Amino acid sequence: MPLGELFADPTDTREELMAATYGALCEHGYADLTIQRISDHFPKSRSLLYHHYDSKDELLVDFLGYILDHQESTLPQDADGEPTQQLRELLDHIHPTAPDTQRSQFLCAIIELRAQAATNPEYQAQFTRSTQYFHDRFVRILERGIADGHFRTVDPDRVAGLFVTTIEGAMLQAATTDVDGEQLSTVRAELDTYIDARLTNVDSEAAE
Amino acid sequence: MPLGELFADPTDTREELMAATYGALCEHGYADLTIQRISDHFPKSRSLLYHHYDSKDELLVDFLGYILDHQESTLPQDADGEPTQQLRELLDHIHPTAPDTQRSQFLCAIIELRAQAATNPEYQAQFTRSTQYFHDRFVRILERGIADGHFRTVDPDRVAGLFVTTIEGAMLQAATTDVDGEQLSTVRAELDTYIDARLTNVDSEAAE
Numbered sequence: 001m002p003l004g005e006l007f008a009d010p011t012d013t014r015e016e017l018m019a020a021t022y023g024a025l026c027e028h029g030y031a032d033l034t035i036q037r038i039s040d041h042f043p044k045s046r047s048l049l050y051h052h053y054d055s056k057d058e059l060l061v062d063f064l065g066y067i068l069d070h071q072e073s074t075l076p077q078d079a080d081g082e083p084t085q086q087l088r089e090l091l092d093h094i095h096p097t098a099p100d101t102q103r104s105q106f107l108c109a110i111i112e113l114r115a116q117a118a119t120n121p122e123y124q125a126q127f128t129r130s131t132q133y134f135h136d137r138f139v140r141i142l143e144r145g146i147a148d149g150h151f152r153t154v155d156p157d158r159v160a161g162l163f164v165t166t167i168e169g170a171m172l173q174a175a176t177t178d179v180d181g182e183q184l185s186t187v188r189a190e191l192d193t194y195i196d197a198r199l200t201n202v203d204s205e206a207a208e
Numbered sequence: 209m210p211l212g213e214l215f216a217d218p219t220d221t222r223e224e225l226m227a228a229t230y231g232a233l234c235e236h237g238y239a240d241l242t243i244q245r246i247s248d249h250f251p252k253s254r255s256l257l258y259h260h261y262d263s264k265d266e267l268l269v270d271f272l273g274y275i276l277d278h279q280e281s282t283l284p285q286d287a288d289g290e291p292t293q294q295l296r297e298l299l300d301h302i303h304p305t306a307p308d309t310q311r312s313q314f315l316c317a318i319i320e321l322r323a324q325a326a327t328n329p330e331y332q333a334q335f336t337r338s339t340q341y342f343h344d345r346f347v348r349i350l351e352r353g354i355a356d357g358h359f360r361t362v363d364p365d366r367v368a369g370l371f372v373t374t375i376e377g378a379m380l381q382a383a384t385t386d387v388d389g390e391q392l393s394t395v396r397a398e399l400d401t402y403i404d405a406r407l408t409n410v411d412s413e414a415a416e
Binding site (some may be wrong): 003029030031048066101108109112114115117118121123124127128132157158160161162164165166167168169170172173175176177178179186189190193194197198 | 237239308316317320322325326331333335339367369370372375376377378380381385386391395397398402405
């Protein structure tokens with residue numbers, strides 16, 4: 001489920017708060033975000049908002065955790081599929097592509113929030129959790145592919161590290177440079193070639 | 209020349225302004241930076257600072273250009289060396305490693321500046337220039353290595369894109385997560401393995 005849909009139909013106060021935060025971030029970005037502007041997207045009273053959160057940053061840290069929970073619950077789950085295909089599906093889900101305008105605004109807001117992590121330990125904890133989560137997902141697929149002979153005997157941590165680092169670099173470029181969708185697709189395609197060159201176990205394919 | 213040395217011994221007003229900006233960024237980060245705090249690191253009058261720049265952002269955009277000029281002039285230049293070695297040297301120069309404290313503070317400040325590029329076209333132009341510059345450096349080495357048979361016939365733009373995107377992702381992680389020097393080294397090592405698996409032309413090495 002894309003993020004826009006996640007926030008389209010909130011069913012309780014917490015979901016309404018999260019949807020209001022998303023709407024205000026897309027509209028104003030982080031730098032110009034205020035509790036008042038979040039409140040403008042919130043159908044209930046501003047005092048209720050303050051009842052739940054002491055500050056804008058406390059709300060935003062909770063919001064980051066909420067998004068990550070959502071991603072964890074909607075990513076394709078590790079199953080018994082072919083490992084190469086599973087790697088590609090996971091990459092397809094999290095590597096940025098040509099963004100539509102609202103998604104692009106949201107990606108920019110996320111990068112602004114991420115920069116807060118440079119100096120704020122609570123933001124840092126959220127982004128560390130996110131990086132680690134995706135790293136672990138890649139590791140599990142790699143371990144299974146090595147065990148069943150699809151992949152060469154690589155160090156899963158090293159390969160997973162390259163995947164996650166590249167994806168995060170692509171997000172940074174998408175938000176802060178004039179990179180276009182075609183250039184993002186090029187990096188994504190090169191990751192496929194990297195899988196073939198580095199991981200695919202030719203012994204399991206070639207008959208010699 | 210490391211950045212700290214670049215700013216250690218300014219010889220004219222512009223260099224003094226750049227050194228003051230560096231010092232204030234390392235001390236306060238972007239969010240808490242003010243013209244007054246930059247001025248505190250500047251040995252000449254505050255009015256002279258205002259004579260050169262109308263705003264903090266104008267000064268910082270100029271500062272980003274100054275750093276990039278410095279990087280361009282101090283990176284190892286393309287020469288007649290062995291292409292694989294040249295790739296590794298360029299990676300060594302720009303891939304983040306375990307940062308000392310001051311460099312870490314500066315890296316965090318750069319990421320904060322980079323987040324401004326999400327909404328400010330002048331910042332975006334500087335970071336686009338930086339990404340493009342490093343991309344082009346990798347492309348030139350790759351083209352030479354393909355021409356002389358060291359490398360396979362790859363698309364240089366694709367491979368260069370992966371290098372630059374990964375390095376920028378590593379910088380983002382170094383500034384905004386609890387990643388340590390060992391994890392950064394792991395990604396750097398995987399790029400070496402990628403070079404071997406994807407680029408090295410075995411026909412030029414193996415005698416069959």
